[in-house]
Structures are given as C-alpha cells and as structure tokens.
Amino acid sequence: MLLKVTKIKSGYGKVSILHGVDFNVLPGQIITVLGPNGAGKSTLMKAIAGQLPVSSGTIEFSGTLTNGLSAQEVNKLGIGYVPQEQNVFAELTVMENMKVAAMPFKDAGSRVDRVMDHFPILKERAAQMASTLSGGERQTLAISAALVAEPKVLLLDEPTAGLAPIFVDRIIEWITELASEGMAVVWVVEQDPEKILTVSQMTCFIEGGRSTAWLESEILLEPGRLQQMLLEDKKCSK
Ligand SMILES: Nc1ncnc2c1ncn2[C@@H]1O[C@H](COP(=O)(O)OP(=O)(O)OP(=O)(O)O)[C@@H](O)[C@H]1O
Secondary structure (H helix, E strand, O other), X not given: OOEEEEEEEEEEOOEEEEEEEEEEEOOOOEEEEEOOOOOOHHHHHHHHOOOOOEEXXXXXXXOEEOOOOOHHHHHHHOEEEEOOOOOOOOOOEHHXXXXXXXXXXXXXXXXXXXXXXXXXXXXXXXXXXXXXXXXHHHHHHHHXXXXXXXXXXXXXXXOOOOOOHHHHHHHHHHHHHHHHOOOEEEEEOOOOHHHHHOOOOEEEEEEOOEEEEEEEHHHHHOOOHHHHHHHOOOOOOO
C-alpha cells in the first residue's frame, strides 16, 4: 500500500471537521474523492498534506507514519499537493514559480527543465506573471510546480473546476499518463465527475466529514448510479 488513511480526524483549531475518513491508494491508481459542498474534501487533502493537525487516526505513506510531520516533511517524503486556491505565486513569473518549487532540491535546474520540457505552454509563457495566466494555464503551472518534487502521490483539489473543456481534457490526459508511469493521484472532483471517473479506479465518498462509501469507479458510470449515490444515505463499505 502506498498511502493508507485510517479513521483520521482533523479540523481547524477547536472546530472538528473530519470525524473518521478511511481510504487506500496503490501506486499508479487514480482515486476520486466525491461528496457534497462542505463535506470536508479540501480539509482531508490539507490533513494528508500536513497542513492541518490530525487529532486521531493514522496516515501511512510507504509504511511511514506521517501524522505530526510538517507540510514540508510530508512533501519531501513524496506527497505532492495542489490546493484548490492560491496554488501559485501570482506576483512571480511562470519560471520563478517553478524555481521556487525546485528550491529544496540540489538538482533544481534539471528538475525544472524536465517538467517544463513536457509543457510547451509553460515554456512559451516562462516570463509571464502568473497573475495574468488563464485559469487553465494557472492550473497547469500549479500542477507542474507540484511535479517538480517528483511525488509518488499527488493530491489534487478540484484542479479542473471552472476550466474550459479543452483544459479539462488536457489535464485528465496528462494526469492519466503520469498515473500510467506509477504516480498515484487522489483527485477531489466536483465538476464533470464522469470524465474523471472514466480514468479512475476507486472512489471515496465523503459526507459530513466521514468516508461513507468506497467503491470501484466504473460502477458509478452505470446510468443513474452516481446520482443515486450522491442522494442516498450511504454506509462505509470499505
Ligand atoms: N479555515 C477554516 N476554519 C474553520 N472552518 C473551516 C475552514 N475552512 C473550511 N472550514 C469548514 O470546514 C467544512 C468543510 O470544508 P471543506 O472546504 O473541507 O469542504 P469541501 O468538501 O471541500 O467543500 P467544497 O466542495 O465546497 O469545496 C465547511 O463547513 C467549512 O466551512
């Protein structure tokens, strides 16, 4: 198991939001995280990324317990995180954003080159301020900056929300390619879940801060099934 999340509880100060979330990730898997607004999906990503304290339960990454580690330590171990908002430095250029992401690494230059070589769109815009990028370009930069660390698991918090369909398709294609090379992805999805379910193996439903169902993503592509799951009371079937 690459990532094993067991009964985790977390929140903001005294406000408890996650009341027990479980799921597992194998190398190369794309895991979809679905649930209503306010269910705790972003909070879950922050807790795994080490940005929020975990009050109970465990997060194991390649057999190492990551509870209590700082966000930097978690990232260094191999867990990348692309938050929903404020995921680039708006007042820096594309290239500067990439360099900041590569700063902790000795081979920073070659890491930046490797990722940039993959994305002509970023190379063309290397000197452009991140604040002036389109939504799709910005998300491409945010994901690229996370990839500089060469994560084994990438946490994506709604990276395609509000993007034009061409960017959505491009990001899905790109992430699928990375997964086929062995990187695992935990993908919080709101918009067009069907598109992502098509490339995902397992789905975790979060509701009221709890994982309420764990099932194969292809099941959710059966007509009416996803709508039924989003409406019905669910029991954790893990
Ligand atoms: N910094 C914060 N302090 C206190 N409560 C917060 C904070 N951030 C989020 N919350 C609360 O935590 C709960 C879960 O929020 P979260 O953003 O994790 O949900 P979500 O499932 O990602 O929702 P959405 O789909 O709308 O993005 C919400 O009730 C929200 O108001």
